[in-house]
Amino acid sequence: MMEFFTLTLGLYMASMLAVLPLRNNYEKSIRVGHAFTALASLALLAFVIEALPTAVRGGAIDLTLVGISFHIDGLSLILCMVLGILGLATSLYSPRYMESYKKLGRGWVYIILYSTFMLSMILIVTVANLLWFVFFWEVMTLASYLLMIWEHNEDHVRKAGWKYFVTMHITSTLPLLLALALLYAKTGSVEGLDFANLSKLHLGAIYYLLFLIGFGSKAGVVPIHFWLPDAHPIAPSNVSALMSGAMIKVAVYGLVRLTCFVMKPTEIFGYIVGAIGAITLTVGTLYALKQTDAKRLLAYHSVGQMGYIWLGVGTGILFLAKGGEWAAFGAIALTAGLYHLLNHAIFKGLLFLSAGSILYRTRSKDLNKLAGLAKLMPVTAVFTFVAAMSIAGVPPFNGFMSKWMIYQATFLSRNIVIVIFGIFALFISSVTLASFLKFYTTAFGGEPNELTKEAKEVPIEMLIAKGLLALLCLLFGLIPSTVVPLLVSPGKILSCSDLSGWLTITPSFIMIKVPGMPAGGETLFKPLLFVIVFGVAFTVLYVAFPIHKRIYKPWTLGEPVPIDAYKMKAGNYYEAFEEYIHFLYRWGNELSKLGRKITDSTSHAYLWLCTKLHEISGTISKDLTNAGLLYLRSASELYLDEFIFAPFVKILCGLGLVLDEESRKVNAGLTLAFVTLAIILVLTLL
Structure with missing residues (x-):
C-alpha cells in the first residue's frame, strides 16, 4: 500500500x-x-x-x-x-x-x-514520532506565513503576516516545544518520542494544557483567534482555501491524536474542549454577521465552524472517558465532529475559491460595492449557492448532515451542560444562514453596476475545481454512507466497540441509537426521501404560483438620484440585531485591542532582544578586531619555522654530534651520561 x-x-x-x-x-x-x-x-x-x-x-x-x-x-x-x-x-x-x-x-x-x-x-x-511532528509543524507554519504575505509590498499584508507569525510561535510552537522537551527529558531518547512509546507513559494535566493551547491557537478558537480574521483575507484565495480548509484542521488532528490516542480521554478535558467550541461558534459567527469584506466574512466563519468541530470532538472526548455504553455514544459524537471537519474543508474551500473568482473578475471583495454577478457569472453563482447552503446547514447538503449529528450528540446526551452547548449551536446555525443570505444577495443579486458590469465567467479550469467541491457537497450530504464508515474508525478504536448497534448508515438513511433508550426510539434521517418530498412540493408550488419577473423603478420625485442609492448595502443588513448585541461587539473589540497590544509588545520585545544581541555581538567582534590589530602593530616579526622548529633542529644537531663522538669512542662516559639523561627526561615527561 x-x-x-x-x-x-x-x-x-x-x-x-x-x-x-x-x-x-x-x-x-x-x-x-x-x-x-x-x-x-x-x-x-x-x-x-x-x-x-x-x-x-x-x-x-x-x-x-x-x-x-x-x-x-x-x-x-x-x-x-x-x-x-x-x-x-x-x-x-x-x-x-x-x-x-x-x-x-x-x-x-x-x-x-x-x-x-x-x-x-x-x-x-x-x-509517528513527536519530534518529527513538531519539526513538520514548524515547516507548515513557516511555509503558510510566506504564502500568506505573497503581496508583501502592501503594508497591511506585512502587518497581518507578522501578527500571525509572532502569535503562532508564542501560542502554538512554544507550547509544543515545551511538551516535546518535557517528554524527551522523561524518555531520554528520540525513539522514546514515538507515539506508541508515549502512550505507555502516565502523563499529567500539564500536557493536556500545553496541547490545548498549541493546537487551539492554530485552529483559531476563541480567545486565540484574533490572528485569523486578518491572516486569511490577505493571502491569495487559493492559499486561503488551504489555510481555512486544511491547515486549521491539522490542528484538530493534533488535538485528537495526542490527547485521545497518545494520552487518554478525560471528562474534564472533554468539557473544556466542548465549552471552547460553544463559545467559539457563537463569537465567530456573530462577528461574521457584521462583516462587509467577503474574505473577512469567510475568515470569521472559519472561526465559527471550528467551534462546531470542537463541540463535536469535545462531546466525544467526554463520553469516551465515561466508558461503558456511553463510550460508544462518545465515538458517535467524535464521528460527528470529524464529519463536520471534512464537510467544512469542502464547502469553505469552495467559498474561498468563489470569493477568489469574484476578486479575479472585479478586483473587489467589498460586498457594499458588488452586485448582479449572477447574470454575469452564472456557474460561479450556482456553486457559491451550494457552498452557502452547505455551511448554513440546509438539507440536503453536507453541512446539514454533520450538524444534524452534532445536534443529536448534544441534545440526546442527557447532560445539561452539553445540551446547552447544543442549543447555542442550533441558534447560531440560523445566524450563519442570515450571514450567507447577505453574502449571496449582495454579490450575486440585483442588477450589475459600474464595478461589475464588465465581469464575466472565470476560465474553465477554475470552474472545474469549484464544480468538484460542489459535487462533493451534494454527495456527502445525500449519501453519507460514502464517507461515514471512515469517519467512524477513530471512534471504534478509542471505544473498543464496532458501533454496529449504535450507528447505522445506509445509502438512504443514517440512524443513531441513544444509551438507555428502548427499541424504536432511535433518531433517524433520510436525506434522499427529504429531497424527493421537497422537490415535489417545490415543483407543485412553482407550477401553481409561477414567478413573473417585473422590474420596478423607484419614484425619485424627478430628482437625479442614481438607482444604486436605493440598493440595500451589506452594511445595512441586520443593523437592528447588531445594535441589540452591541455590548458583545464592544467587549470583543476591547479584547481584540488587548490581543493586538500583547502581540505588538511581544514583537517589539523580540526585536529589541535581537537588536541588543546584535549590538553586543558587534561590540565583542570590534574589540577582538582591535586587539588583533594592536598585536600586529606592536609584536616583533616572528617566523613560524624559526619560532617553533629551530630549537628542535638544534637539539637534533647536538645529539648527532654526541652520537658521532660515541661512535669514535671519544669521551664515551660523557656520551653515555647524556643518553641516560635523555632517557630519564623522556620517561619523566611520559
Missing part, C-alpha cells in the same frame, strides 16, 4: 525540482508545478482509497521512509482525504488564478512554498 503514499511525497518534491529550470518563465513554472501537485493529490486520494478497507476494520499501516516512521490509521486517512481533495481543487484552480499575481514574479518560489506547505501537512498527519 505504500507505493501511492511514496509516490505522493515524490511528486511534491518533483514539483519543486521541475520549476527550477523555469525560473524566468512565470506562467510556465506555475502550470508545470501545479501539474505535478495535481498528480500528487490524485496519488494521495488513490492511497486513501487503497487503505480505506484497513482503516474501516480498525487497522493501521506502519512503514518507514528515510529513517522516519509513519503510522497511518483512520484518523490520518480522514486528513489525507481532506488534503487530497483540496490539493486537487487548488491545483486545478491556481494556474489561471495566479495570473493576477504575475507582476510580482517568482512563480517558481510560489510552487516551492505551495508544495512544501502541502507536503508538511501530509507528513504531520502521518508521522
Whole structure:
C-alpha cells in the first residue's frame, strides 16, 4: 500500500525540482508545478482509497521512509482525504488564478512554498514520532506565513503576516516545544518520542494544557483567534482555501491524536474542549454577521465552524472517558465532529475559491460595492449557492448532515451542560444562514453596476475545481454512507466497540441509537426521501404560483438620484440585531485591542532582544578586531619555522654530534651520561 503514499511525497518534491529550470518563465513554472501537485493529490486520494478497507476494520499501516516512521490509521486517512481533495481543487484552480499575481514574479518560489506547505501537512498527519511532528509543524507554519504575505509590498499584508507569525510561535510552537522537551527529558531518547512509546507513559494535566493551547491557537478558537480574521483575507484565495480548509484542521488532528490516542480521554478535558467550541461558534459567527469584506466574512466563519468541530470532538472526548455504553455514544459524537471537519474543508474551500473568482473578475471583495454577478457569472453563482447552503446547514447538503449529528450528540446526551452547548449551536446555525443570505444577495443579486458590469465567467479550469467541491457537497450530504464508515474508525478504536448497534448508515438513511433508550426510539434521517418530498412540493408550488419577473423603478420625485442609492448595502443588513448585541461587539473589540497590544509588545520585545544581541555581538567582534590589530602593530616579526622548529633542529644537531663522538669512542662516559639523561627526561615527561 505504500507505493501511492511514496509516490505522493515524490511528486511534491518533483514539483519543486521541475520549476527550477523555469525560473524566468512565470506562467510556465506555475502550470508545470501545479501539474505535478495535481498528480500528487490524485496519488494521495488513490492511497486513501487503497487503505480505506484497513482503516474501516480498525487497522493501521506502519512503514518507514528515510529513517522516519509513519503510522497511518483512520484518523490520518480522514486528513489525507481532506488534503487530497483540496490539493486537487487548488491545483486545478491556481494556474489561471495566479495570473493576477504575475507582476510580482517568482512563480517558481510560489510552487516551492505551495508544495512544501502541502507536503508538511501530509507528513504531520502521518508521522509517528513527536519530534518529527513538531519539526513538520514548524515547516507548515513557516511555509503558510510566506504564502500568506505573497503581496508583501502592501503594508497591511506585512502587518497581518507578522501578527500571525509572532502569535503562532508564542501560542502554538512554544507550547509544543515545551511538551516535546518535557517528554524527551522523561524518555531520554528520540525513539522514546514515538507515539506508541508515549502512550505507555502516565502523563499529567500539564500536557493536556500545553496541547490545548498549541493546537487551539492554530485552529483559531476563541480567545486565540484574533490572528485569523486578518491572516486569511490577505493571502491569495487559493492559499486561503488551504489555510481555512486544511491547515486549521491539522490542528484538530493534533488535538485528537495526542490527547485521545497518545494520552487518554478525560471528562474534564472533554468539557473544556466542548465549552471552547460553544463559545467559539457563537463569537465567530456573530462577528461574521457584521462583516462587509467577503474574505473577512469567510475568515470569521472559519472561526465559527471550528467551534462546531470542537463541540463535536469535545462531546466525544467526554463520553469516551465515561466508558461503558456511553463510550460508544462518545465515538458517535467524535464521528460527528470529524464529519463536520471534512464537510467544512469542502464547502469553505469552495467559498474561498468563489470569493477568489469574484476578486479575479472585479478586483473587489467589498460586498457594499458588488452586485448582479449572477447574470454575469452564472456557474460561479450556482456553486457559491451550494457552498452557502452547505455551511448554513440546509438539507440536503453536507453541512446539514454533520450538524444534524452534532445536534443529536448534544441534545440526546442527557447532560445539561452539553445540551446547552447544543442549543447555542442550533441558534447560531440560523445566524450563519442570515450571514450567507447577505453574502449571496449582495454579490450575486440585483442588477450589475459600474464595478461589475464588465465581469464575466472565470476560465474553465477554475470552474472545474469549484464544480468538484460542489459535487462533493451534494454527495456527502445525500449519501453519507460514502464517507461515514471512515469517519467512524477513530471512534471504534478509542471505544473498543464496532458501533454496529449504535450507528447505522445506509445509502438512504443514517440512524443513531441513544444509551438507555428502548427499541424504536432511535433518531433517524433520510436525506434522499427529504429531497424527493421537497422537490415535489417545490415543483407543485412553482407550477401553481409561477414567478413573473417585473422590474420596478423607484419614484425619485424627478430628482437625479442614481438607482444604486436605493440598493440595500451589506452594511445595512441586520443593523437592528447588531445594535441589540452591541455590548458583545464592544467587549470583543476591547479584547481584540488587548490581543493586538500583547502581540505588538511581544514583537517589539523580540526585536529589541535581537537588536541588543546584535549590538553586543558587534561590540565583542570590534574589540577582538582591535586587539588583533594592536598585536600586529606592536609584536616583533616572528617566523613560524624559526619560532617553533629551530630549537628542535638544534637539539637534533647536538645529539648527532654526541652520537658521532660515541661512535669514535671519544669521551664515551660523557656520551653515555647524556643518553641516560635523555632517557630519564623522556620517561619523566611520559
